[in-house]
Amino acid sequence: MKIVLVGEAANHEQRLRPLLDRPHKIVALPRDAAGSAEHDAVIESDDVVVTLRWTREAGSPPFRLLHVPGAGLDGIDLPSLAAATMVANVFEHEVPIAEYVLARLLEWEIRACAMRAAFDPVRWPALYRDRVPHGEFGGRALGLVGYGRIGRAIAARAAAFGVAVTAVDDHAESDSAATVLPTTRLGQLLAGSDYLVLACPLTTETSGLIDAPALRAMPDHAVLVNIARAQIIEETALFAALRDGVIGGAILDVWYHYPASATDNAPPAAYPFWELPNVWCTPHSGAWTEQLPARRYAVIADNINRLAAGRPLRNVVPTPHRTSR
Amino acid sequence: MKIVLVGEAANHEQRLRPLLDRPHKIVALPRDAAGSAEHDAVIESDDVVVTLRWTREAGSPPFRLLHVPGAGLDGIDLPSLAAATMVANVFEHEVPIAEYVLARLLEWEIRACAMRAAFDPVRWPALYRDRVPHGEFGGRALGLVGYGRIGRAIAARAAAFGVAVTAVDDHAESDSAATVLPTTRLGQLLAGSDYLVLACPLTTETSGLIDAPALRAMPDHAVLVNIARAQIIEETALFAALRDGVIGGAILDVWYHYPASATDNAPPAAYPFWELPNVWCTPHSGAWTEQLPARRYAVIADNINRLAAGRPLRNVVPTPHRTSR
Numbered sequence: 116m117k118i119v120l121v122g123e124a125a126n127h128e129q130r131l132r133p134l135l136d137r138p139h140k141i142v143a144l145p146r147d148a149a150g151s152a153e154h155d156a157v158i159e160s161d162d163v164v165v166t167l168r169w170t171r172e173a174g175s176p177p178f179r180l181l182h183v184p185g186a187g188l189d190g191i192d193l194p195s196l197a198a199a200t201m202v203a204n205v206f207e208h209e210v211p212i213a214e215y216v217l218a219r220l221l222e223w224e225i226r227a228c229a230m231r232a233a234f235d236p237v238r239w240p241a242l243y244r245d246r247v248p249h250g251e252f253g254g255r256a257l258g259l260v261g262y263g264r265i266g267r268a269i270a271a272r273a274a275a276f277g278v279a280v281t282a283v284d285d286h287a288e289s290d291s292a293a294t295v296l297p298t299t300r301l302g303q304l305l306a307g308s309d310y311l312v313l314a315c316p317l318t319t320e321t322s323g324l325i326d327a328p329a330l331r332a333m334p335d336h337a338v339l340v341n342i343a344r345a346q347i348i349e350e351t352a353l354f355a356a357l358r359d360g361v362i363g364g365a366i367l368d369v370w371y372h373y374p375a376s377a378t379d380n381a382p383p384a385a386y387p388f389w390e391l392p393n394v395w396c397t398p399h400s401g402a403w404t405e406q407l408p409a410r411r412y413a414v415i416a417d418n419i420n421r422l423a424a425g426r427p428l429r430n431v432v433p434t435p436h437r438t439s440r
Numbered sequence: 441m442k443i444v445l446v447g448e449a450a451n452h453e454q455r456l457r458p459l460l461d462r463p464h465k466i467v468a469l470p471r472d473a474a475g476s477a478e479h480d481a482v483i484e485s486d487d488v489v490v491t492l493r494w495t496r497e498a499g500s501p502p503f504r505l506l507h508v509p510g511a512g513l514d515g516i517d518l519p520s521l522a523a524a525t526m527v528a529n530v531f532e533h534e535v536p537i538a539e540y541v542l543a544r545l546l547e548w549e550i551r552a553c554a555m556r557a558a559f560d561p562v563r564w565p566a567l568y569r570d571r572v573p574h575g576e577f578g579g580r581a582l583g584l585v586g587y588g589r590i591g592r593a594i595a596a597r598a599a600a601f602g603v604a605v606t607a608v609d610d611h612a613e614s615d616s617a618a619t620v621l622p623t624t625r626l627g628q629l630l631a632g633s634d635y636l637v638l639a640c641p642l643t644t645e646t647s648g649l650i651d652a653p654a655l656r657a658m659p660d661h662a663v664l665v666n667i668a669r670a671q672i673i674e675e676t677a678l679f680a681a682l683r684d685g686v687i688g689g690a691i692l693d694v695w696y697h698y699p700a701s702a703t704d705n706a707p708p709a710a711y712p713f714w715e716l717p718n719v720w721c722t723p724h725s726g727a728w729t730e731q732l733p734a735r736r737y738a739v740i741a742d743n744i745n746r747l748a749a750g751r752p753l754r755n756v757v758p759t760p761h762r763t764s765r
Binding site: 210211214215217218219221222224225227228234235236237239240242243244246247248249250251252253254272273274275276277373374377379380381382383384387389395396397398399400401403404405406407408438 | 535536539540542544546547549551552553555556559560562564565567568569571572573574575576577578579588595596599600601602614696699702704705706707708709712715720721722723724725728729730732733747
């Protein structure tokens with residue numbers, strides 16, 4: 116059994132190695148190996164492949180475990196995998212994502228970055244006397260589309276501020292932090308949320324879920340936060356709604372287009388969201404923390420140790436060949 | 441009984457009036473009336489005076505109640521008041537102050553404002569690929585000097601992020617959000633805090649409490665947050681510590697000098713804190729929210745109604761003439 120690290124995962128070899136119970140061979144493959152059979156001869160039936168993306172038009176070679184070093188499975192071509200291949204993913208990003216969402220929503224109300232930028236000792240008396248009151252986060256209503264790990268992490272923190280949290284999710288129940296409604300009540304959530312945070316996976320059901328009618332159903336001061344996948348919101352409808360004041364603003368950390376290769380210079384969206392003053396754009400950085408890889412590779416190392424010892428794995432994902440956990 | 445609104449308080453006459461059970465006469469006095477006997481003939485023994493500042497070198501005329509429309513009593517010359525005058529203050533600012541502190545500390549770790557400023561569709565592929573990991577708030581240690589209303593509001597919110605909160609306070613006890621130590625353990629708090637937030641009143645005991653030895657006792661990455669009163673930290677020592685990297689940074693919302701008159705153009709501090717990249721300056725705006733005056737004047741109106749009805753007041757402050765609540 117060896118461990119094959121594809122693309123960005125290869126950066127974490129030194130992080131992974133000391134956590135392994137046995138000295139497995141570790142090999143690195145380039146980013147292109149995720150989408151090409153060119154390197155498949157390296158991969159043996161007993162191997163663990165760690166990769167964020169995997170596509171094989173003509174089917175994959177058999178190997179033991181595909182470990183995604185992230186949560187999203189939308190980069191993995193599950194039907195292409197051999198029947199013998201298990202898939203596991205990792206989470207841990209719910210902490211930094213919840214912190215990012217709370218930080219941006221608090222800042223949406225307070226605007227402390229602008230206050231800091233305007234601070235001026237010469238204009239101090241006027242600056243102090245003419246302070247413009249800002250908003251409070253507490254007392255607002257926060258809606259969550261999806262009440263999984265990320266939704267729950269956001270809700271627990273928002274509730275501590277006295278924010279009323281409601282979520283729609285067909286597979287979760289209300290708890291002390293949030294009231295959970297079935298997804299058939301999405302319209303009620305849209306109409307009643309000061310902030311709406313998308314915290315669901317991208318699936319055929321959620322693709323384009325937030326369309327022009329959904330945006331019109333939101334209050335005109337509402338802030339839409341997307342830390343999930345861009346395609347959950349119809350791009351053309353979102354730009355029009357933000358430009359025309361149909362909603363109050365958006366906090367966007369996920370994008371419609373990511374660089375597909377080293378020569379792909381296409382912009383992140385077809386419309387200039389970044390030119391609108393009510394849109395706060397960041398480059399998919401919400402979960403990108405110094406602490407996250409250590410937590411994630413600790414889970415991956417634990418799963419490799421479990422596999423080597425014949426023990427059950429954590430975070431096994433149902434695949435077309437393996438539907439139960 | 442009439443109500444005398446001094447300075448800024450006069451802006452809130454329309455807010456106060458509909459909350460009063462009886463149609464009391466309300467008069468406005470200029471800001472200068474806080475520090476001068478010139479208008480004292482207007483004030484009768486049955487009156488309520490609402491003012492943030494009050495000084496009388498030759499003693500005050502007798503009146504019923506001095507209501508501070510804020511929490512801090514350092515602007516009130518308590519010994520100058522007549523024995524018949526009660527003093528009450530208002531809080532409610534613990535909510536926006538806690539939100540400000542949490543917003544700034546989250547931003548200290550995440551730096552989302554800088555990410556937004558750097559967002560560029562032309563540089564998108566490099567921007568995405570070369571993202572620099574940021575820090576996490578969860579898992580850090582937050583120290584509080586003072587565990588009153590503000591300290592507790594900060595602790596409750598920080599604890600929801602998985603931040604370990606410790607406070608020093610001789611008049612409070614540990615709860616689910618924070619471990620409270622006696623003030624004799626300040627040295628331990630200084631040494632063990634990633635973030636140190638001052639949440640105590642300015643008194644003879646706390647003036648200059650954070651001096652050069654205290655700053656040297658803090659970790660060199662520590663962030664000092666002052667939302668209390670500037671004078672709790674020795675100004676010269678603070679500037680040197682920030683300039684020389686003795687501590688990691690500071691978030692300063694309170695200042696060493698406020699405009700004393702319309703012609704006072706002195707800067708907020710004797711040293712250019714605002715020129716240091718590791719200091720985030722804001723103009724005493726942390727609690728300055730749209731929602732705060734409504735909450736505060738509701739308390740003031742309630743106290744006026746209680747006074748008129750002969751019922752006990754809320755938030756009565758001990759004075760030299762009245763030491764018990």
